[in-house]
Amino acid sequence: NAGVTQTPKFRVLKTGQSMTLLCAQDMNHEYMYWYRQDPGMGLRLIHYSVGEGTTAKGEVPDGYNVSRLKKQNFLLGLESAAPSQTSVYFCASRESGLNTDTQYFGPGTRLTVL
Amino acid sequence: DQQVKQNSPSLSVQEGRISILNCDYTNSMFDYFLWYKKYPAEGPTFLISISSIKDKNEDGRFTVFLNKSAKHLSLHIVPSQPGDSAVYFCAASSGYSTLTFGKGTMLLVSP
Numbered sequence: 736n737a738g739v740t741q742t743p744k745f746r747v748l749k750t751g752q753s754m755t756l757l758c759a760q761d762m763n764h765e766y767m768y769w770y771r772q773d774p775g776m777g778l779r780l781i782h783y784s785v786g787e788g789t790t791a792k793g794e795v796p797d798g799y800n801v802s803r804l805k806k807q808n809f810l811l812g813l814e815s816a817a818p819s820q821t822s823v824y825f826c827a828s829r830e831s832g833l834n835t836d837t838q839y840f841g842p843g844t845r846l847t848v849l
Numbered sequence: 850d851q852q853v854k855q856n857s858p859s860l861s862v863q864e865g866r867i868s869i870l871n872c873d874y875t876n877s878m879f880d881y882f883l884w885y886k887k888y889p890a891e892g893p894t895f896l897i898s899i900s901s902i903k904d905k906n907e908d909g910r911f912t913v914f915l916n917k918s919a920k921h922l923s924l925h926i927v928p929s930q931p932g933d934s935a936v937y938f939c940a941a942s943s944g945y946s947t948l949t950f951g952k953g954t955m956l957l958v959s960p
Binding site: 739768770775776777778779780783793825827836837838839840841842843 | 858881883885890891892893894895898938940942946947948950951952953
């Protein structure tokens with residue numbers, strides 16, 4: 736099992752450009768999440784999904800859109816990138832049982848917006 | 850308002866000694882707590898967790914203590930090893946939905 740994978744690993748954008756980050760998991764998890772990590776800020780939740788076809792806003796959703804068309808994939812889109820979106824983005828997933836809240840993370844995507 | 854606080858940005862410990870990482874929370878609805886470990890250029894990896902119905906959970910060298918009345922939890926690593934050098938994140942949830950993370954503590958274990 737590959738676990739949680741993220742594509743791409745690195746990307747440099749110019750202000751105003753758009754891009755999509757792809758997250759894939761092969762653990763048949765219902766829940767998926769997108770976070771951003773900035774220096775001194777910890778991990779902040781952008782959007783999440785509790786199942787195929789559903790999405791919800793997290794703590795810092797502005798400037799991002801997401802889609803969960805397939806259970807194993809969760810896409811994060813930036814329609815018009817801004818320098819403030821320079822960050823490391825992490826995807827995570829977890830199973831839906833009530834006895835655990837353990838999330839499994841991907842390796843991250845480092846995005847720079849010039 | 851920060852609901853999960855890790856007030857020590859860094860901690861240095863000698864190999865073989867105990868490392869104690871602390872975490873405070875303000876939301877009394879949190880009922881599940883986790884610790885994640887993160888190496889540079891990698892994603893966070895789950896380390897250990899504790900439910901609010903317990904006050905201690907142990908897994909090998911790692912023990913998490915929860916003091917609900919003080920809204921405080923701590924991670925003890927005994928004995929500390931150089932490979933434990935990483936950033937440690939405390940996280941909390943209520944109702945098994947989303948996690949709220951602290952800002953992290955960088956642990957450096959020197960030989």
